[in-house]
Amino acid sequence: MAKRITEHSQPEALASAMAFLSGRRVGASSFNRRRALQGLMMGTAGLALPPLAMGQVEIPPGQIRLMFNENPYGPSPKALAEVAKILPKTAYYPGAIENDLMGLFMARHRLDREQLFLASGSNEGLQAAMMAFGKRGKVVSPALTYSDHLHYAEKLGVEVHRVPLRGDMAIDLEAIARAVDDSVSLVYLCNPNNPTGMAIDGDELRSFCREISPKTPILIDEAYNELTDKPEYTSMVDLVRGGSNILVTRTFSKIFGMAGLRVGYGMGHPDIVSVVKDNVMAWPNGVGLYAAYHSYLDEEFIAFSRKKVLQGREMVNATFRRHGIDPLPSQTSFVYADIQRDADVFKEKMAARNVKIRGIYGGYDTYSRVSMGRIEELEVFDRIFSEVYTS
Numbered sequence: 001m002a003k004r005i006t007e008h009s010q011p012e013a014l015a016s017a018m019a020f021l022s023g024r025r026v027g028a029s030s031f032n033r034r035r036a037l038q039g040l041m042m043g044t045a046g047l048a049l050p051p052l053a054m055g056q057v058e059i060p061p062g063q064i065r066l067m068f069n070e071n072p073y074g075p076s077p078k079a080l081a082e083v084a085k086i087l088p089k090t091a092y093y094p095g096a097i098e099n100d101l102m103g104l105f106m107a108r109h110r111l112d113r114e115q116l117f118l119a120s121g122s123n124e125g126l127q128a129a130m131m132a133f134g135k136r137g138k139v140v141s142p143a144l145t146y147s148d149h150l151h152y153a154e155k156l157g158v159e160v161h162r163v164p165l166r167g168d169m170a171i172d173l174e175a176i177a178r179a180v181d182d183s184v185s186l187v188y189l190c191n192p193n194n195p196t197g198m199a200i201d202g203d204e205l206r207s208f209c210r211e212i213s214p215k216t217p218i219l220i221d222e223a224y225n226e227l228t229d230k231p232e233y234t235s236m237v238d239l240v241r242g243g244s245n246i247l248v249t250r251t252f253s254k255i256f257g258m259a260g261l262r263v264g265y266g267m268g269h270p271d272i273v274s275v276v277k278d279n280v281m282a283w284p285n286g287v288g289l290y291a292a293y294h295s296y297l298d299e300e301f302i303a304f305s306r307k308k309v310l311q312g313r314e315m316v317n318a319t320f321r322r323h324g325i326d327p328l329p330s331q332t333s334f335v336y337a338d339i340q341r342d343a344d345v346f347k348e349k350m351a352a353r354n355v356k357i358r359g360i361y362g363g364y365d366t367y368s369r370v371s372m373g374r375i376e377e378l379e380v381f382d383r384i385f386s387e388v389y390t391s
C-alpha cells in the first residue's frame with residue numbers, strides 16, 4: 001500500500017501541483033509533474049494509484065506524433081501566462097469570459113450575438129448540429145471527410161447519405177446538389193476537407209450555398225480555415241453575415257494549438273444557432289475560454305504557427321515527391337498521399353520506429369495522412385519515411 005500523504009505533505013503536494021499547472025518551477029531542480037499530480041490524488045483518495053498515463057497531454061519521450069493534426073507549437077505563450085493567473089480562481093463557474101470571447105468574434109466577423117455559439121471543441125457543435133437536424137431528415141456529406149460527428153449521429157439513428165469524391169479527390173458539389181431533395185435536412189461540408197487537405201474554391205462554394213441553402217441548411221466545417229491560401233475568400237462567414245441558411249464551425253484546436261483545452265465555436269443563421277445551442281451538452285470550460293480569448297489576440301503566435309505549418313507542409317511534400325509520390329494539394333496542417341502500398345501496414349512500420357502517422361481511412365487503402373509536427377520532428381520523419389519506404 002502506498003504511503004498515505006500526511007496533513008503536512010498534502011499542502012506541499014498541492015503547492016507543487018499548482019506550480020506545475022501554472023508552469024512554475026519548484027526548488028532548484030526541474031519539477032516532477034507526474035509525482036505532484038499523483039501526490040494530489042493520493043492525498044484525496046488515500047489509494048495506491050497506478051502511474052498516470054498522460055497520453056492525451058504528454059507525448060512519450062522520443063515519439064513523433066503526426067496523426068491528429070495538432071499544432072505542437074501551441075498554446076500561445078501569452079495565453080499560457082494568462083491561464084496561470086486564472087487557475088487559482090477555478091472554484092467558480094465561468095462567467096464574463098464567455099461574453100468577452102463572444103465579443104471578439106462579433107467584432108472580428110461583424111456578427112450579432114445570436115449568430116454565435118460556443119462548444120467544447122468544434123466537434124461538440126458538429127455533433128449537436130447532426131443530432132438536431134438529423135432528427136428531421138437525412139444528412140448528406142462527402143464520402144471521404146472528417147466523420148467523428150457523422151459516426152456519432154449514425155449510432156444514435158441519424159441517416160447519413162455519403163456522396164463519393166470526384167476522380168481528382170475534390171468534393172463533388174454537383175453530385176451533392178443532386179442528392180439534396182425533400183428527405184434531406186442538412187448538408188455537411190468540410191472546407192478544406194480532412195483527410196485530403198484540399199479546399200473548395202471560395203466562389204464555387206458560394207454559388208453552391210446560394211443555390212442549396214434556401215432548401216436545406218448547410219454546415220461548413222472550417223477547422224483549418226486559418227491555414228488556407230486565402231482564408232477570407234475560402235470562408236463562408238460572409239454568407240452568414242448576409243443571413244444565409246448556413247452554419248460555419250471553427251476551432252481553437254488547430255492553428256491555435258489548444259486541442260487539449262477543447263474550445264470551438266459556430267457562426268450561423270440565428271435559427272440554426274438556437275437549435276444547435278439547445279443540443280450542445282457541455283458547459284463551457286472557463287480555462288479553455290480564457291486561453292482562447294488570449295490566443296485569439298496573439299497575432300504574433302498565429303503568424304508564427306502559420307509559418308511553421310506552411311514550412312512543414314513543404315517539407316512533407318518534398319519527402320513524398322522524392323519517392324515519386326504525388327501528394328494532394330493541401331491547404332491544411334496535414335498532407336494526404338497515395339503511397340501505393342497498404343497504408344495500415346506502412347503505418348505500423350513507421351510506428352515501430354516511433355513515428356505515428358495515419359493509416360487507412362474511409363476505404364482509401366493506400367493513402368497515408370501525415371500531420372505537421374515541429375520542424376525538427378519532420379526532419380526525423382523524412383529520414384524514417386525514406387528508410388521504411390525503401391526497405
Ligand SMILES: Cc1ncc(COP(=O)(O)O)c(C=O)c1O
Pocket residue numbers: 068069120121122123124146190194221223224250251252253259262263264
Ligand atoms: C475537420 C475537422 N473538424 C473538426 C475537428 C474537431 O476539432 P475539435 O478539436 O475542435 O473538436 C477536427 C479534428 O481533427 C477536424 O479535422
